[in-house]
Amino acid sequence: MKDLLDTILEPGGLTVHFQPIMELREEGRRLYGLECLIRGPKGTNLESADVLFDYVRRKREESLVDRACVKAALERARELPGRPHLSINVHASTLGRDHEFLVFLGDVADVNAISLSDVTVEIVEHAPPWDGRSFLGALEGLRRIGVRIGLDDVGLGQSNYRMILDCRPDYFKIDRYFALGCAKDPYRQAVLQSIHELARRFGGRVVAEGVEHTEDLAAIQAIGIDLVQGYLFARAAPLETLLESGLLGPDRKSGAPRVPDAEAPA
């Protein structure tokens, strides 16, 4: 019988959705970037991302599947017009153990004509420490090739102060647990304020995930957080839906593949 892992890794096994990250400005909101979110093989239990990555971690195949996810995401992102900034999720264990991951990322980006300066690697981690030296080396390498670093799920699990110190992230992504209901909860606001101040002192920015209500958005904005993501703006959706939504801008519906700068028409 075919192993589920084979089903994940076969062509078309992974589906890419995109969720907009919005920037709040005085003159209004604008699209800041897109998070690439992976769904598992259709019609299987792994179609749900939570179950997919739980399974992958239990199989200890994070590196293999992270590579497949990055490849699927950047191949799909190639069709996005307007060079939006892209966030892709990678396990910390992959960065710590897969010594060729940076080369792989560079190659996939190159093949798909995506500049690494348009890419943020969002670090996810669910396990206790790995090879710390290799992990820190990989982070340094990512920065050297122009990739920005995000830390996912700040405030939960392994995304703790030590991880913040180790990663010195450009983006502090706050889990939806803290945003949901923050308008009426001064304690949640205190946590959001604290992380915002911490990010500022690290020279980073906060992205509040799970923003679903206008009153929560107002509270988040009052704290000074200006990058937000959530159902209030858009759900994660396939490329076609995103293009139809007009969120990429009125002139961005064509979905024409991007071409490398060097080959772009004058």
Added chain:
Amino acid sequence: MSGAVLQRMLVIDDEEPILFAAREYFEALGFSVDCATELEEAQALLSHVQYDIVIADLRLTGIYGTEGLALVRHVRERCPQTRILLLTAYGSAAVEEEARRLGVDGFLQKPKPLPDVAQIVFGLLGKTA
């Protein structure tokens, strides 16, 4: 449609025909049935879905032949309200004793006709057929 909340069942076996038969049978009895073929797949599902009952083969794809015991341990530690049955064609007295020590709700010898399994399930869930 009655509007009653369906009870959720997870069936784990590495043989697809067994899963197919179990799904058909228990869905006809009004259960919402998920199926899994691997230990890790079942554990991942159990981490994100609340099941009323789990029916697992003792031997799944793996090197030990007693992967079902790991599932019993997982269920008892993470989902104490969930009932769990193990089925096996190879179980020794020692394995059965270990399963009971871990907290399995029933240890059944294969082959076991589905109506017999259903009677045990109904008994555990306190419902009638």
